[in-house]
């Protein structure tokens with residue numbers, strides 16, 4: 001089994017187990033995070049200005065942020081997630097939105113087809129050595145001028161967890177180095193437009209550390 005296959009299998013199995021609990025625990029999480037909502041609002045404005053075409057929430061989980069973007073007025077927004085359990089929860093929770101199974105490492109989307117991609121904490125289980133493959137795929141599916149928002153945990157540690165969302169599971173959580181993320185996005189052909197980094201909020205464990213939100217776009221001419 002390749003490293004990619006192993007990461008995908010472990011992540012899919014874990015989220016299938018926790019999907020219902022995750023949706024219940026995280027459903028109102030953005031309410032207490034004004035800065036996170038601000039970067040999502042900036043992304044919504046940028047994709048709306050970037051023209052027509054679908055916007056994908058990649059690693060959408062239960063679709064709570066997909067629905068947030070739809071409420072912000074982003075048209076043609078849909079979700080993709082690795083976990084069939086998460087997709088089932090997303091479809092039942094947000095019946096007016098479209099959700100499909102798929103992996104950011106090999107998306108079933110045509111080249112240049114997205115005007116926007118949101119990657120909101122969906123690389124938190126991706127080993128750093130697999131990030132270049134994910135970013136190359138983002139570059140492939142984004143249209144020229146297409147916008148990316150990537151939210152992730154800041155650091156360089158990996159944490160093996162055996163419990164999550166009230167379930168016994170086994171999976172790795174990765175914090176990513178912002179300089180590495182910026183370099184890899186650039187090497188993938190994307191232009192990094194902004195890096196927002198905030199401290200943990202009161203509701204987050206101090207061990208969560210800083211959180212990063214990078215806006216980037218695919219240049220018009222490549």
Ligand SMILES: C[S@@+](CC[C@H](N)C(=O)[O-])C[C@H]1O[C@@H](n2cnc3c(N)ncnc32)[C@H](O)[C@@H]1O
Pocket residue numbers: 008011012015026058059060061062063064065080081082083086102103104105120121122123124125
């Ligand atoms: C921490 S959750 C975040 C979910 C959602 N973005 C949110 O903020 O509620 C991580 C999600 O990323 C998904 N994921 C991880 N790796 C993925 C991949 N390669 N392709 C698609 N989804 C992936 C997981 O299945 C999980 O639903």
